Amino acid sequence: GQNIDQPTEMTATEGAIVQINCTYQTSGFNGLFWYQQHAGEAPTFLSYNVLDGLEEKGRFSSFLSRSKGYSYLLLKELQMKDSASYLCAVNSNDYKLSFGAGTTVTVRA
Amino acid sequence: GAVVSQHPSRVICKSGTSVKIECRSLDFQATTMFWYRQFPKQSLMLMATSNEGSKATYEQGVEKDKFLINHASLTLSTLTVTSAHPEDSSFYICSAREHPRTSTGYEQYFGPGTRLTVT
Numbered sequence: 096g097q098n099i100d101q102p103t104e105m106t107a108t109e110g111a112i113v114q115i116n117c118t119y120q121t122s123g124f125n126g127l128f129w130y131q132q133h134a135g136e137a138p139t140f141l142s143y144n145v146l147d148g149l150e151e152k153g154r155f156s157s158f159l160s161r162s163k164g165y166s167y168l169l170l171k172e173l174q175m176k177d178s179a180s181y182l183c184a185v186n187s188n189d190y191k192l193s194f195g196a197g198t199t200v201t202v203r204a
Numbered sequence: 205g206a207v208v209s210q211h212p213s214r215v216i217c218k219s220g221t222s223v224k225i226e227c228r229s230l231d232f233q234a235t236t237m238f239w240y241r242q243f244p245k246q247s248l249m250l251m252a253t254s255n256e257g258s259k260a261t262y263e264q265g266v267e268k269d270k271f272l273i274n275h276a277s278l279t280l281s282t283l284t285v286t287s288a289h290p291e292d293s294s295f296y297i298c299s300a301r302e303h304p305r306t307s308t309g310y311e312q313y314f315g316p317g318t319r320l321t322v323t
Contacts, residue, residue: 128311137297137314138248182247190301191238192312194247 097121097193101183106201107173115168115181115198123188129157129168130182132197138182142168170200178202207231208300210315217288217322225283225318227298234300237281238312239273242295254281288322295319 098120107113119127126145130138144150144159144166156169170177183195207230217223227237235256240248252262252273260273272284281300285292299312 130314135295135317135319137317139314140311143311191250191253192248192299193250196247197245199245 097185097187099183099185099193099195101181101195101198103196104199104201106203109173109175109202109204111173113170113173113200115170115183115200117166117168117183117195119164119166119183119185119195121185121187121193124161125186125188125190127157127159127166128184128186128192129155129166130184132180132182134180141181173202175202175204206302206313208234208298208313208315210298210318212318213316214319215321217320219289219322220287222284222286223288223320225285225296225298225320227281227283227300227315229279229300229302229313232300232302233278234281234302235278236301237275238299238301239271239281239283240297240299242297242317248297251283285320288320290322293320293322 101117128143129141131141132138142157144157149158154171159166178201180197180199182197184192209228211226237254239251242248250263251266252260254260254273254275256275256278262268270286275281295317297317298315301312
């Protein structure tokens with residue numbers, strides 16, 4: 096089976112940095128995705144990691160360690176609009192996505 | 205590019221009736237589409253994988269006779285919830301995978317979701 100864990104909630108101040116961790120144990124691995132989901136809306140793609148290391152894209156960065164089954168999403172210079180749920184998803188051998196439960200990030204002024 | 209639409213966005217139906225949800229890839233061909241359901245404050249749970257021109261593959265615990273999936277063309281998949289009950293009330297989201305493989309490794313593009321309420 097697939098097991099993907101991430102914290103339920105995180106709160107941070109506008110302008111700060113927040114790191115969302117994700118650990119996974121899955122049957123096969125073909126990459127890890129991070130998605131952002133606002134309430135009542137569909138997930139939107141943020142990042143994709145298939146090799147170890149850090150991928151930086153503007154204010155968002157994502158890191159992967161395959162040997163540790165670990166990833167994190169780093170959000171810098173937080174803005175109010177970043178308040179959302181962040182989903183970690185692993186692409187398994189059959190290219191299906193298995194999602195974590197999501198981390199709700201609340202940005203306070 | 206890579207836009208996926210869903211229709212309707214919201215639907216309310218009476219218990220015992222059937223509801224059809226459409227998922228369309230607007231600007232690309234999707235050989236594979238996925239159907240998920242999401243309960244409040246929970247993650248997306250994969251219901252089935254739909255391949256164009258063949259039968260859908262259902263995840264364990266999902267009743268194929270209750271959730272009918274048809275993928276008749278490279279741009280359209282439909283999910284029909286038959287004999288709906290209040291416990292079927294949920295947020296249903298489809299996604300489509302572009303063919304051929306994209307640079308982001310089989311990325312899935314998500315539709316905006318359909319909120320189903322069964323009374």
